[in-house]
Amino acid sequence: MKFGVVRFPGSCDEVDALMACRRFAEADLLWHGDRDLSGVDAVVVPGGFSYGDYLRVGAIARFSPLMESVIEFARDGGPVLGICNGFQVLCEAGLLPGALLPNDSLRFVCRQVEVMVENPGTPFTRACEEGDTLSIPVKHTTGRYYAPPGTLPDEQVVLRYAAGHNPNGSMDDVAGVCNEDGNVMGLMPHPEHAVDPLTGSADGGRLFESLAMVPA
Amino acid sequence: MRARVLIRPKEGILDPQGQAVERALPALGFDGVHNVHVGRLIELDVEDASQVPQMCERLLANPLIEDYEVVELNRNGSA
Numbered sequence: 001m002k003f004g005v006v007r008f009p010g011s012c013d014e015v016d017a018l019m020a021c022r023r024f025a026e027a028d029l030l031w032h033g034d035r036d037l038s039g040v041d042a043v044v045v046p047g048g049f050s051y052g053d054y055l056r057v058g059a060i061a062r063f064s065p066l067m068e069s070v071i072e073f074a075r076d077g078g079p080v081l082g083i084c085n086g087f088q089v090l091c092e093a094g095l096l097p098g099a100l101l102p103n104d105s106l107r108f109v110c111r112q113v114e115v116m117v118e119n120p121g122t123p124f125t126r127a128c129e130e131g132d133t134l135s136i137p138v139k140h141t142t143g144r145y146y147a148p149p150g151t152l153p154d155e156q157v158v159l160r161y162a163a164g165h166n167p168n169g170s171m172d173d174v175a176g177v178c179n180e181d182g183n184v185m186g187l188m189p190h191p192e193h194a195v196d197p198l199t200g201s202a203d204g205g206r207l208f209e210s211l212a213m214v215p216a
Numbered sequence: 217m218r219a220r221v222l223i224r225p226k227e228g229i230l231d232p233q234g235q236a237v238e239r240a241l242p243a244l245g246f247d248g249v250h251n252v253h254v255g256r257l258i259e260l261d262v263e264d265a266s267q268v269p270q271m272c273e274r275l276l277a278n279p280l281i282e283d284y285e286v287v288e289l290n291r292n293g294s295a
Contacts, residue, residue: 056278063275092278099281106232146229148280169230 045086087186098147104169
């Protein structure tokens, strides 16, 4: 089992994501200008400010050569996890429903939040039970999730902020969603920053652990 | 041809930037201001103006959350 972690110009969490993946399986970086996914079994689109987030978060990164291959990989059923900016990129690419808007506070938020596992039946959450609470940090300015009415079925809500923990005004406290087939997931919290008790929580590791259960 | 694209948050979607501006104006003594919304303006020279709506759909705007309007400008920059 091998993870591929995308590196765009402006990515900043790709190394933490790489280290998180390597706790559970092999992992390598993938360069945005390449088209070859190097035979990886799962792709992680990490956080940061891809292509400077010019125009709109994730809007330009979505058209990079590697993303074209990631979109094809996802359409063929390959697991793809987007974290923070990666979530924004996957929404822009049309792989996930909805969009991310500026936080209702208009401020950058950086803090530990609790999220509840709503759907443990995805490749990203199979190491969890329904209702498990995970302590994972958020750090973003553009994290208010919105999906037009009727476009997000309940079973596609994978993670929800616990009561009082919604940091950005997201609709229905949505913290993470998946696509209809369940093989693409995006979330605003950063599981790759919560893989060691030394930094306060290892709960984020459960998502990488879940993905590593995918047969190679 | 020069085109101007106006991009606005879709109606009904919370617009905290608009709200912040709406709250700031009375503090300066400008009363009676309502329904403030903040969007984006993009101007571009194009050979084929008929392509601008597609540019909006695919890149310049996100139609899930934004409405756009294309205005063709004449040589002196007026609409």
